[in-house]
Amino acid sequence: MKRRGQKITMLTAYDATMARLLDRAQIDILLVGDSLGMVILGHDSTLPVTMDAMLHHTKAVRNGTKRALVVADMPFLSYQVGARTAIRNAGRLLQEGGATAVKLEGGSAVAKIVRRIVETGIPVMGHLGLTPQSVHRIGGFRTVGKTKDEADRLIDDARLLEEAGAFAVVLECIPSELAGEITALMKIPTIGIGAGPHCDGQVLVGYDAFGLFDEFVPRFVKQYANLGAQMVEAAKEYAADVQAGRFPAKEHGVPTSDSVEKLA
Ligand code: KIV
Numbered sequence: 001m002k003r004r005g006q007k008i009t010m011l012t013a014y015d016a017t018m019a020r021l022l023d024r025a026q027i028d029i030l031l032v033g034d035s036l037g038m039v040i041l042g043h044d045s046t047l048p049v050t051m052d053a054m055l056h057h058t059k060a061v062r063n064g065t066k067r068a069l070v071v072a073d074m075p076f077l078s079y080q081v082g083a084r085t086a087i088r089n090a091g092r093l094l095q096e097g098g099a100t101a102v103k104l105e106g107g108s109a110v111a112k113i114v115r116r117i118v119e120t121g122i123p124v125m126g127h128l129g130l131t132p133q134s135v136h137r138i139g140g141f142r143t144v145g146k147t148k149d150e151a152d153r154l155i156d157d158a159r160l161l162e163e164a165g166a167f168a169v170v171l172e173c174i175p176s177e178l179a180g181e182i183t184a185l186m187k188i189p190t191i192g193i194g195a196g197p198h199c200d201g202q203v204l205v206g207y208d209a210f211g212l213f214d215e216f217v218p219r220f221v222k223q224y225a226n227l228g229a230q231m232v233e234a235a236k237e238y239a240a241d242v243q244a245g246r247f248p249a250k251e252h253g254v255p256t257s258d259s260v261e262k263l264a
Contacts, residue, residue, distance in 0.1 A: 001028075001200070002189040008168075008201025010071075010191055011209065014040050014057045018206060019064030027068055029191075031103065031203060032058045034073040035132070038215075039207045046132045049075040051089055058097030071125055072099035076133045079104050083116040090117045090124070103170065105131035107157020111164045118165035126161035128154055129195065130173035141218075143194070145174040158182045158190075170203060171195040173220070194220035 001008050010029035013019040014036045022030055036057055037049035058072040072093040079086035090102045101123035104110060114124050129144045138144060145151045154174060161169055168189045171179050176196025183190045183198050192199030204221060207213035211226040241247035248254050 002187075008189055008191060010201055010203035011206045012036075012039075012203070013061050013064070013206055016060045016064030019061040019068075019070075022206065023065050023068050028201070029203075030061055030065055030068045030070050032061050032070065032072045032097075032099065033205065034075045035205050037075075039205060039213050045135055047076050047135075049073075051075060051078050051092065054078075055092060055097045058093055058099050062098030069101065070099045071101045071103050072097055074102050074104040079110065079113055079117075080106075083113050086113045087117055087120050087122075090122045091120065094122060101125055101167070103127055105133050107153070108160055111157075111160040114161060114164040114166055124164075124166050125191075126158075126166040126169040127172065128157050128161070128169055128174075129171050132172075141173075143173045143175065145178045151175075151178050154178065155182060155185065158186060162186050162188050168201075171199060194218060 008029065009027050010031055011022050011027050012033040012035055013022055013030045014032060019030055032054065034046040034049040034054065036053065037043045037046040040057070041048070041053070043049075054072055054075050058070070062070055074086070074089060074093070078089040086104075093099045093102050102117070103125040104114070105127040107126075107128055114126065117124050130138065130141060132141070135141060145154045155178075158169055166188060168191055169186070170191045170193065171182060172192075173194040176198060179190065179192055179195035180198030183200055189200035191201040191203050193203045205213070208217060208221045209224050211223045212228045212231075214228050217223070238247065
């Protein structure tokens with residue numbers, strides 16, 4: 001797609017129903033992001049996310065997906081501690097979770113591990129810039145790569161990931177011109193989030209894009225729907241119907257003692 005100049009679309013999904021809908025919309029890549037720690041589990045960072053949680057949600061997304069590439073995030077401490085652990089955990093996300101590829105965060109610090117995972121036959125997507133598993137080192141959720149030092153390091157890291165065999169790299173919250181420079185330097189595609197329009201593809205957290213997660217909406221997010229507000233209205237209407245005795249009504253197939261009805 002990069003060679004053809006076709007933009008790549010990626011959204012996060014955490015369950016089968018959402019995956020089915022996004023797959024139907026022909027989204028190219030469904031990312032089972034460890035952002036599920038914040039969006040689904042209510043934590044204030046991705047650090048508490050475990051392998052068990054990632055496997056649970058990856059299986060669900062796999063079950064809902066026919067066409068899209070399913071990429072599963074490797075959670076904090078599932079790969080940083082060494083290649084053997086990393087290979088085992090990446091393998092579990094494919095073997096038990098049903099993912100086709102894994103994503104992990106970092107550049108030079110993980111390049112050797114990326115190479116070993118790729119040599120095992122597991123496709124790896126990199127992730128540079130604002131890497132949420134390093135939020136405390138970075139000093140918060142902020143743009144990375146504004147200084148020359150940071151920008152040079154990002155370019156080196158991107159090269160190292162490509163050399164290590166990564167098939168794509170997410171660039172999160174970096175200046176748009178820098179994302180363009182990295183994109184031009186690399187043969188593998190870059191997928192941007194908060195990194196401007198020059199990347200080969202774009203990714204958003206599905207719950208942000210559809211207006212379901214409204215605790216904190218980053219500036220770079222475009223909300224394509226306001227499903228959160230619609231759900232609140234729908235739930236209020238349901239409660240009012242129940243309280244007033246309007247639901248369930250006859251048309252909802254209320255069973256009687258002599259009726260045998262199918263549920264669907
Ligand atoms: O976990 C996630 O959702 C991600 C995307 C923001 C790229 O890593």
